[in-house]
Amino acid sequence: MITTVTPFAPNATGCLSAVQGQQIAVASYINPLSDPAAWDRLIDYDVSKMPILVANVLNGPDSTVDSSWQGVIQRASSAGKTVLGYVRTGYLGVSDQIFQTRLGSGNLADWTAQIEEDVDRWYKLYGDSIGGIFFDEGWPECGVNNEYVDLYKYINAYTKRAHPGAYTVLNPGSPMASCFEDTMDTLLTFEQSYDSYINSYTPNDWTPNDPRKLWHTVYNVSESSVSEVVKLAKERGAGFLHLTDDRLPNPYDTLPADSYIQCMMDGVDGGSLSNADAAAWELDGAAGAVTDLTVVASDYSWAKLSWAAASNVQGYHVYADGRLVVSVPSSMTEVTIGSLASGTSYTIYVSAVGGGGRLGSSSNQVTVATKQLPGGKTVTNYKSSPQENSTVIEADVLVPYSSVRLYIWDSIECDFDEDPGWGVNFNVDDYVCTHYMVDGSTLYRYDGVLPKGSTASPWSWEAIDTVNLNIWGYTYTWTLPLGASTVDTTKFVVQAQGYNPMINVFEPDPSDYDCEGSSMCTTPDLLKWCDHAVSYLFRDDDLNYHSTEVIEDSLYSTQSGDCWGDLTQGCGVFIQGQNCSISGNDMWNDYQNIRTIGGCKKCGSYQRKDGCRVTIDYVYQCDNHQDLP
Known part of the structure; x- marks a missing residue:
C-alpha cells in the first residue's frame, strides 16, 4: 500500500499540530447514569472534530426506550453529533465462534431479519435523533460469488431506504478485502491494542479513494502516546480515529481525561461526513408472483416461513398485518421473523421486489398463531441440583433476550460493613444479596467496596473461574464449580433483559x-x-x-x-x-x-x-x- 506522509511537528504541549481532514469517532458505550459527566463532555466537544458517537443500550437498542440513553442521544443530536445505533451482525454466523441470533439460528436469512429488526427499532425508539447505524462484528471475507459482501450491501441499502440520511459503519475490526469498499460509508478495519497497532499492524491490501472510508480504534493508549498514534493513523490512511486508555474486557465504557481528549483534538483538523445515498434497485423487468407461502413452525415469539422462488426477483419483502418486517435478497426463500407477541394471530404475506423496486403480486396469505406464555412467564422450570463440589442449575427461557445472567444469593439485604454484595431487587425496596454471578461462561465473585457516605454498591466483580453453559432449545444449563461444601447454591436468581421485558426469577422466592x-x-x-x-x-x-x-x-x-x-x-x-x-x-x-x-x-x-x-x-x-x- 502506498501512503502519503504529512509532516508533523509537536506543539508546546507535546501534542501534534492539526492533521487536515482527520476526525474522531467514539464508540461511546458509557452508561449515562454511571457517568453523566462523560456524556456532557462528549456532547460539548467540537462537532467538526468529533462528529460521531455510538450508542449501545444492551448490545443494541433493547425493546423499550431507556430514558437515560434517550436524554444523551437527543442532546448529542441537537448539538450536531451523528449518533449511531449499535447493531450486532454476528459475523453472519460464519466465524469460528459460530454466533447465533437471539432465536438460536445461524442461518444467513435469520441474521438478516434480526439485523434489520434492530435497525428499525433504533429509529422507532429514538426517532430522528439517531443518525445512522454502527454494524458491529462484520465478516471481512467476500464469500463465494460475493455472498457475504452482497448481503452487507443489501442490508446497507435497506437501512438507507428505510431511514433516509442514515450514516452507516461496518466494523470487522480487521483488514477487509477491496470488495467491501462500497458496502457502507465507513469501514472500521483496526480494533486492537496500542501494542498491536505499533508492532503487528496489518493494513488492507487496497487504498480507498477517500480516507473517510477507514476508521481505526486503538485501546490501551497512554496519554503520552496519543500523538504517536494520531500520526500513525494518518500515515495509514484512517480518516476516523478512536483512542482510549481503557483496557479489555470493555475498553469503551469509560472516557479518558479531558487533557487526553484535547490532545487528540489538537492533532486532527476535523471535517465532514461522506454519506452515500441508498443504492438504487436495478432497472429490470417486473417480478413474478410469490407462491406456496407456508408457516414451517412457530412458537411464543417467532415464526419460520418458506415460499417458492419467483421469477425476475431482486429481493423479497415479508409483511405481518400489512407492516414490512423483513427484506431479504433474492437468493433466500425462507426466514424466521421474531418479536411477535405471544398468544397472538398475525396475517403474513410475501411480495417479490422487481426492477426499479416495484413489487410483484402478493403471495397467498397465511396465519401465524403464537403460543401463549404459561402464566405470562418468560422464564420457567428453574431448579438447582447441588453436589459437594459442583452445581447444575437449569431454567427454560421461552423468549429471546440479549443477556441472561445467573446470580447466587445468600440473604435478604446485605451487610455492607461486614460482607458487601450486589443487590437484586424482588420488590421496590427489598432485595437479595448476591456474591457470585455467572455472565456467559465466566464465574465472578463480588469485590466491590461501598464508598464512604454512599448507599449505592459499585458494579465490581472479579472473574474467578469458568462455567459450562449449554443452551439447548429453551433450556439454559449452567454447571458451576461451586457446591454444597463451600456455598449454598440452592438460592439463585435468573436475570434476563434486553429485547423483552426484564425479569428476575428467584429460587426460593424471597418475597415469601x-x-x-x-x-x-x-x-x-x-x-x-x-x-x-x-x-x-x-x-x-x-x-x-x-x-x-x-x-x-x-x-x-x-x-x-x-x-x-x-x-x-x-x-x-x-x-x-x-x-x-x-x-x-x-x-x-x-x-x-x-x-x-x-x-x-x-x-x-x-x-x-x-x-x-x-x-x-x-x-x-x-x-x-x-x-x-
Whole structure:
C-alpha cells in the first residue's frame, strides 16, 4: 500500500499540530447514569472534530426506550453529533465462534431479519435523533460469488431506504478485502491494542479513494502516546480515529481525561461526513408472483416461513398485518421473523421486489398463531441440583433476550460493613444479596467496596473461574464449580433483559419472607428465647398446631405453636391464617428457612404455599408449656 506522509511537528504541549481532514469517532458505550459527566463532555466537544458517537443500550437498542440513553442521544443530536445505533451482525454466523441470533439460528436469512429488526427499532425508539447505524462484528471475507459482501450491501441499502440520511459503519475490526469498499460509508478495519497497532499492524491490501472510508480504534493508549498514534493513523490512511486508555474486557465504557481528549483534538483538523445515498434497485423487468407461502413452525415469539422462488426477483419483502418486517435478497426463500407477541394471530404475506423496486403480486396469505406464555412467564422450570463440589442449575427461557445472567444469593439485604454484595431487587425496596454471578461462561465473585457516605454498591466483580453453559432449545444449563461444601447454591436468581421485558426469577422466592415484627423485637434475649421455643415443638408429622380452635361451638383465632421467655416477655413461633394446621416438623423447618433464606436475625415470617404463615414475633406474658431441660 502506498501512503502519503504529512509532516508533523509537536506543539508546546507535546501534542501534534492539526492533521487536515482527520476526525474522531467514539464508540461511546458509557452508561449515562454511571457517568453523566462523560456524556456532557462528549456532547460539548467540537462537532467538526468529533462528529460521531455510538450508542449501545444492551448490545443494541433493547425493546423499550431507556430514558437515560434517550436524554444523551437527543442532546448529542441537537448539538450536531451523528449518533449511531449499535447493531450486532454476528459475523453472519460464519466465524469460528459460530454466533447465533437471539432465536438460536445461524442461518444467513435469520441474521438478516434480526439485523434489520434492530435497525428499525433504533429509529422507532429514538426517532430522528439517531443518525445512522454502527454494524458491529462484520465478516471481512467476500464469500463465494460475493455472498457475504452482497448481503452487507443489501442490508446497507435497506437501512438507507428505510431511514433516509442514515450514516452507516461496518466494523470487522480487521483488514477487509477491496470488495467491501462500497458496502457502507465507513469501514472500521483496526480494533486492537496500542501494542498491536505499533508492532503487528496489518493494513488492507487496497487504498480507498477517500480516507473517510477507514476508521481505526486503538485501546490501551497512554496519554503520552496519543500523538504517536494520531500520526500513525494518518500515515495509514484512517480518516476516523478512536483512542482510549481503557483496557479489555470493555475498553469503551469509560472516557479518558479531558487533557487526553484535547490532545487528540489538537492533532486532527476535523471535517465532514461522506454519506452515500441508498443504492438504487436495478432497472429490470417486473417480478413474478410469490407462491406456496407456508408457516414451517412457530412458537411464543417467532415464526419460520418458506415460499417458492419467483421469477425476475431482486429481493423479497415479508409483511405481518400489512407492516414490512423483513427484506431479504433474492437468493433466500425462507426466514424466521421474531418479536411477535405471544398468544397472538398475525396475517403474513410475501411480495417479490422487481426492477426499479416495484413489487410483484402478493403471495397467498397465511396465519401465524403464537403460543401463549404459561402464566405470562418468560422464564420457567428453574431448579438447582447441588453436589459437594459442583452445581447444575437449569431454567427454560421461552423468549429471546440479549443477556441472561445467573446470580447466587445468600440473604435478604446485605451487610455492607461486614460482607458487601450486589443487590437484586424482588420488590421496590427489598432485595437479595448476591456474591457470585455467572455472565456467559465466566464465574465472578463480588469485590466491590461501598464508598464512604454512599448507599449505592459499585458494579465490581472479579472473574474467578469458568462455567459450562449449554443452551439447548429453551433450556439454559449452567454447571458451576461451586457446591454444597463451600456455598449454598440452592438460592439463585435468573436475570434476563434486553429485547423483552426484564425479569428476575428467584429460587426460593424471597418475597415469601419478611423480617418485620413488633417494635419489641430488639429485646436482648429474644433470639435465645425464639431458638428455645422452636426446639420444644412436638417434632413429628402430626398436625398438632392450628390457627383456629373451637370453644363452646364457636371458632376463634389462636396463636398455636410454642413460646419462651421470662414469664413477662418472650418470643413466640406460631401458625397464622384461615383454618391452617401444621406439624411440628414443618414449623421447625420453616423457622430455619426464615433464619437462613429470609435472613431474619430476630423476628420474621414465611408465607407458605398453602396460604398459611409461620411467624416469629415478640409476645407478652408467654405461657411456657415446656420446662427447661
